[in-house]
Amino acid sequence: MLGDKNTSRVVRVAVLESLGMPRPTVYRRCLPGGPWRRLLPGIVKLDRAEPSQRQRLEAALLRGGPDSMITGHWALRSYGLRRGPEPDDVHLLVPATREVTSAGFVLVERTTRLPEPVRRRGLPLAPVHRAVLDAARRVEDFDTVRAMLAEAVQRGRCRPDVLRRELEDGSQRGSALPRRALAELVSGPRSVAEGDALRLWRRAGLPECAWNVAVYEVSGGYVATPDAWCDDVAFAWEIDSKEFYFELDGYAGTLARNARYAAAGIVLLATLPARLRKEPGAVVRELRAAYEAAAARPRPPVRMR
Structure with missing residues (x-):
């Protein structure tokens, strides 16, 4: 028991x-x-x-036997990560040598690459990087996969290089969408909202911008790391998602960031993620107006790094 x-x-x-x-x-x-x-x-x-949910997890682990551990969506919920479908079946990792099969609400995955478990409330869990990829390989919607990986990285639960290594070393079944999402996560926008933002930026016909780069005053003081940065005119665009950014930094941190933008003379446009899909035309007009305002004034002495 x-x-x-x-x-x-x-x-x-x-x-x-x-x-x-x-x-x-x-x-x-x-x-x-x-x-x-x-x-x-x-x-x-x-x-x-x-x-109860706890009893279902316990029953699944009894089914898996010694050295089994919970992975996938239930493990992510135990880590406090909420993106992705609501968990249903309990996904287990068990040693490849164990003669145990899936049954009832338990999905058994036998593996030769059994990681060291992390214990939460007495339950053995696969590490975050393994759990999120085990879950993502069974999701068929790209936006959902991208959101799951972005949440794990943005909340500091795992690093992109660790995810990449796990993708290279692990099962190739169902890895196409996680690979695509990770490539986007590493090279540019790091969330579903920022992916939508990239499409609207291009639709607005504005010059190419840099994504998630740090901006500093010439004196060396840190200003912020905007979601999108147009260096020619010192224009910053932030996708202010309450679910991610307010949770990470707090409302006071967001206000302090905006104050640093203002003090540095940077033109800032802040957009809620929901508007990117519900009001794309309005967002495009706001982007163009903010860019024109930035281009019309002398560029402040700031630099990106």
């Missing part, structure tokens, strides 16, 4: 047998009207209530 022994009621049938209860008796108690519930082959819950 896993977790807090005072609250977890998930147990292997083999354990009950070792305590002297015959297997037929165990399964008879799991029949309709009986006091117990069968969760998975060889695993029961010692009451009739619907299993």
Whole structure:
């Protein structure tokens, strides 16, 4: 039995047998009207209530056996990462030598590349870089895959180079979308919103900009790292997503950033991500107007790095 022994009621049938209860008796108690519930082959819950999320995870790990660990969407939720579909089946990594198969709500993946688990609330999880790619390989929507990888990187849970190495060394099945998303993440816009922003920037017909570069005063003082930066006229464009940036830096940090832009003489346009798709024409007009305003005044003494 896993977790807090005072609250977890998930147990292997083999354990009950070792305590002297015959297997037929165990399964008879799991029949309709009986006091117990069968969760998975060889695993029961010692009451009739619907299993909690925690109990489903515990049952899955009992199915996987020693050295198994949770990966994919459930692992990402345990790390506090919310992008991607709502978890359903519990995705497990188990040693390749183990004779165990998927069953019920458990998806078993046997692997020769079993990572060192990370324990959260007593549960063994695959590291973030492995979990997010295991999840992404089973998602068919590119924007969702891009959002999942961007969240893991932007929240500091893993580095792009670690994701790249995992993609190179791991299973190639379902890797096309994660590879495409990672290439975009490394070379340019780092979120779904910034990908939409890149398309609108090009639609506006403005000169090429740089993405996610640091901007400094000539004295060396740091100003900010705008999502898009047009160096010729010192124009910054920020995609101010409450879900990412306010969560990371806080509202006060966003205000402080905007104050640094103003003090440095930089023209700033801030756009909410929802407007990129709901009001693309209006955003394009705002981009052109802000660029023209930046071009009309003397360029301030700032530089990008």
